[in-house]
Amino acid sequence: MRIVIVPGTNRAGSLSYMLAQVVREQYESLDADTDLLDLKEMDAEFLLPSAYKEPGDRVRGMVKRFMASDGVVFIVPEYNGSYPGVLKLFIDMLPYPDGFDSRPVSFIGLAAGEFQSLRAVEHLQGVTGYRNAFHHPRRTFIGKSYERFDMATGKLKEAELEERLMKQARSFVDFIERIKAD
Template structure:
């Protein structure tokens, strides 16, 4: 990664009490910092306080939505940390995505997933479809933890540190490339939806 890293919005997609997502998110956040990301905005959906009923097309946005809109709009790239619930992603994450539209346009999204035997991959595949509809680009490689609660040690680090660190680096390198390419393109010509 080059010296100037993109502004990264790091979205923690679960809001369940006692969620394992904090362990996964903390580890990945440390990796992003280690690999050169300096401007990271952690968006924890458990703290976002977004309404669950979307407003009409002409309705003013509630203050919590406006506040989050500014943060998403300011990002050059996104990492979504998601569990898999019932073969899909959690409702708070879909709610957070659906409140916004143009804020996602022409920006890259990477995924860190966790869960049972599938490691959250079914959630990620569905999220790829959702973000495609919002004109975002999802990077190919991600990080996935199968039976996540067995994959981390007592200090919150993956037991397979080398493998997990390598997967994180690959994803972050792809995210960096796409963020810079799409940022340059948006600067030359506004994205048309």
């Protein structure tokens, strides 16, 4: 089973990226193959007016990696009460309808503030739902992002949060297996 993990920002020093590495290890411990799609790899090619119809090599390469997933885990940072624009640009490069049609997707929200990225995740679910993705119902919302990590190691400070994420990972693997068996 191939899980693609997408931290939804290209911000240098992003905590979503740090969390994506924790989540990646969890899926690997469940024997999944993983790919971490780093939106920092999105270069000027993504902004070319021709990118939609005639994508360049960089766009095609990243889209191909996304399309190779059996399931996608979005780590969704809250930016201005929503998810980052760079993530929407990436989504707009995905083929229609295959990009999301019947693709299992799972969501983890991460925010500095008290709203724990709930709005950001639900905005993103509005898009992926419109595109007929299969939404994994177990979601995790994390606030106070800057207090959550041991910055030296990149690990989470709280075992309880790590366990909640692990439960989500186990449940998502099970969700994908049930869909495949159907």
